[in-house]
Amino acid sequence: MTKSQNQTVLDMQPSGIRRFFDIANEIEGVISLGVGEPDFPTPWPIREEAIRSIKKGKTYYTANAGLIELRRAISTYLSNKYDIHYDAQTEVIVTVGGSEAIDLACRGLINPGDEVLVMDPSYVSYVPSIELAGGIPVPIQLPSEHDFILQPEGIEAKITDKTKAIILNYPNNPTGAAASREELEKIADVIKKHDLYVLTDEIYSEIWYAKDKYTSIASFEGMKERTIYINGFAKAFSMTGWRIGYLCGPEVLVEQMLKVHQFTIMAAPTVSQYAAIVALEECDNEVEAMRKDYLQRRNFLLGRFREMGIPCFVPRGAFYTFPDIREFNMTSEEFALALLDAEKLAVVPGTAFGEGGEGFLRISYAYSIRELTIAMNKIEDFITKLRNQK
Template sequence: MNYAEKISDQVGKVPRSGIRDFFELVIGRDDVISLGVGEPDFPTPWNIREAAIYSLEKGQTSYTSNLGLLSLRKAISKYCSNFFDVDYDAASEVLITVGVSEALDLALRALLNPGDEVIYHAPCYVSYSPSVVMAHGKAVEVTTRKEDGFALTPEAVKAAVTDRSRVLMLNFPTNPTGAVCSREQLEGIAKVAIEHDLIVLTDEIYSELRYDDEKHVSIASLPGMRERTILLHGFSKAFAMTGFRLGYSCAPAPLTEAMMKIHQYSMLCAPITSQAAALEALENPATMEVVEKMRLDYKRRRDFMVRRLNEMGLECHSPGGAFYVFPDITKFGLSSKDFAMKLLEEENVAAVPGNAFGEGGEGFLRCCYATAFDQLELAMDKMEAFVGRL
């Protein structure tokens, strides 16, 4: 049987994840220091784990509303008001999803007609362009530049707009560059979105992990933007809850209803145990104390890695958020993949080739510093020896 003929054209267009392909090479190898998978190395705070255990002990194992537990939606609404400066109605404008990835998929499928264009900035998280393709849209990449700290400029967005543009997709702080956008830049981007009647999807999963004392600004909080923005957030990164697979979207009721239609026929609802854990995460003030401790430790690691990389000749900007650095390797004359493979083969240090995150990532390497500090020190020593030989 020719299985290629049996697979849909849309899925056939989608490449495998460049991250996962690379790390298939290191699975099961205890001798490798991984700077690759973007996952906190901290365990989920104990009070959150305990809440999940207690919910099971109480026999809370049922379905919830398609939208999610109302108590959790109320907690999210309160959190968004305090943290993002945007108010949402818990009853009709908040949807609990299986991770932010599902929320993104729901939003794109709810918004796009075949051929509609989605503008997004790159280098970016590996699922953005494939998610657009699988929703029968056309992904339009806007490449950000090292010279701008990989921030997105209003001018670049405006240049990408056509009469088929329907959605603008943002992710700040950004995976893989750690880039952030200033309020002024976001105001300019908001002006373009309003002028061209674009819906904005803003993935702010790293928003708590900002450094240099800069306050995170959500584009949803800017004048005229709440009505045209779907705010995507979740618990994986700042709360170290990746395995709980819990995210949420906040948007005007008609957009939330459209997303919920798809959600109820595909996922039905997010797991109740994860929802109970998330409720504890938001309602117990002790959680944010732990989140702050993790943030400060990430900042220490960021400062260390940026300093060491620059000292060894790998030019690297200091990222404003997330937990990645994105050093420039172009002067060594190797492709991103070749550099990463040689580093792995010769020094047993694994990092992700920059081109896994789009064409604009070629010539760079993504190194995740959500790794124990002693391992980061050893990895930098090994990388310095490798660069010295090059």
């Protein structure tokens, strides 16, 4: 029966994260630092607005592109926060999470055979989304010695006459890396030089720790017309289960992506859309409180890694650390499986995010300090045993 199925899907590997946690779920009493999901409840004003909208019977389809009130709120938010400006009527689509936005961007932009540059390591959805659109993903391994920041020469080395676009993700999942304004400007110069499109996934933009203001690559001169901007509500507002995100871009691209959205989704969940308006307009304080808590947790993990003698660069954003375990002469998967077996602690092998993650682990700190303390004690016990065996 396989010959009657889509070959691209047949050849596609399941998510490395899911595969690993299927193994972990078979072991009783496992503690996990693997899930990239905020442990905070959705702020109450957001939940309250959702309840209110249901009580008022606001449960019908919205416009395909989303409630105009929400699109205006998104446009205002991006203008005020990041100095990027989109027309709410023609340049914004409300999507079912950031994941649908990634899929829409790929299917609306990529022709069969187009090459798309992808950071390696990077979020697990990019490569499959490119392949499902008929494109060819071309990985660019990120140098650990530069804290996993994409280098202009790394982009130049991978560009061919078939290169159509590049996907950026800063702050980054899985590394927590985030490019500075100066670093982004150099990347933008290469993109403009070679007339490429850029898909910029900025879902973690509110979880930013550096002292300088967060910068979107879409804000540079000459970039808006070639940029598809993706963001959402899952991470910053702790709204993972609400499945609400958005895509912005030039009208000529967005109107084509809206066709795909119309025929596959119709419209994002109405209740979530009303709630998202309140998130953007009323919840800055709640977002800042969560950000400060994440920063405390990040610093706690970095301190413990230093005490253990485990190298780990300082993440500028998101809620992940990416410690270096090459000392132990084990692959990332071997280390993670051995840790799981010995200590009943689940972390994600770096290779779940591409070959560039070999020798590293992704450890999420979207957990309480109490849970992180228990987990780090387990890691310390485990590596002490490994070192004593040398």
